[in-house]
Amino acid sequence: MLSPDIVGRTFPGADTTLVTAESIAAFAAVVGETNLDVAPPTYAISITLDQSQTLLQDSGLDWTRVVHGDQRFQIFRPIVAGDKLVCSSTIESARVMAGNEIVSVRSDLHSGPELVVSTWSTLVVRA
């Protein structure tokens, strides 16, 4: 279980992720996308989910029992190769339903002061 005091807290990202042309190409190849000028719409998850995982594991959540409930992206501009993105994450809510713990995490990807993509993930920790 997550400790209740974590809910509502924002964890500023410490690391900067450099988006490489290779990482965009690898993601695009999986879905058959041939336009490599911008990242595919869900590319941001490759940065945000990893940081959420680290954050939530550090907060006591059993990642091996996590399933993805839902996902939302708001894309202010497409991610492109060369972007240096910092990910900050906020635990927006954590509640228990039918024995399952349901955690909602928002992650914001900034390039300098510019908000590039916001993601919302609902994660379900199976009882």
Place this chain on the structure above:
Amino acid sequence: MSTLEVGQELASKSYPINRELLVAYANASGDQNPIHQNEEFAKSVGLPDVIAHGMLTMALAGKYVSDISGSAAVKEFSARFTKPVVVPAGVDVSLVISAKVTAAENGLAKLDISASVDDVKVLGMAKATISLA
């Protein structure tokens, strides 16, 4: 893109999902959860077999949307993962995606997206907002 009209049904496309694609997606996304690659592990946690990453299904739906608008025009995209996509060894599972235009005004269009495997919906409330500019 300005030809999209409210109520318009967009043609369905099918996307094969197999074990090789799951490995490729795991490597591209960094999500190496063994339930998406290791049959023994998946069964040990109560799953019928290896399942696809929900985000792979969503990424393929994203490709469907990109083919309509271009990747750069996708402004919002959301989905619920309602049913796991089970991927047995040596099989191409066919993910079928279609969409309906629910709004088209002020340079933006909204799509309701349907994604199913064997006529069972695997995404719920899947929606995208695309720029028509």
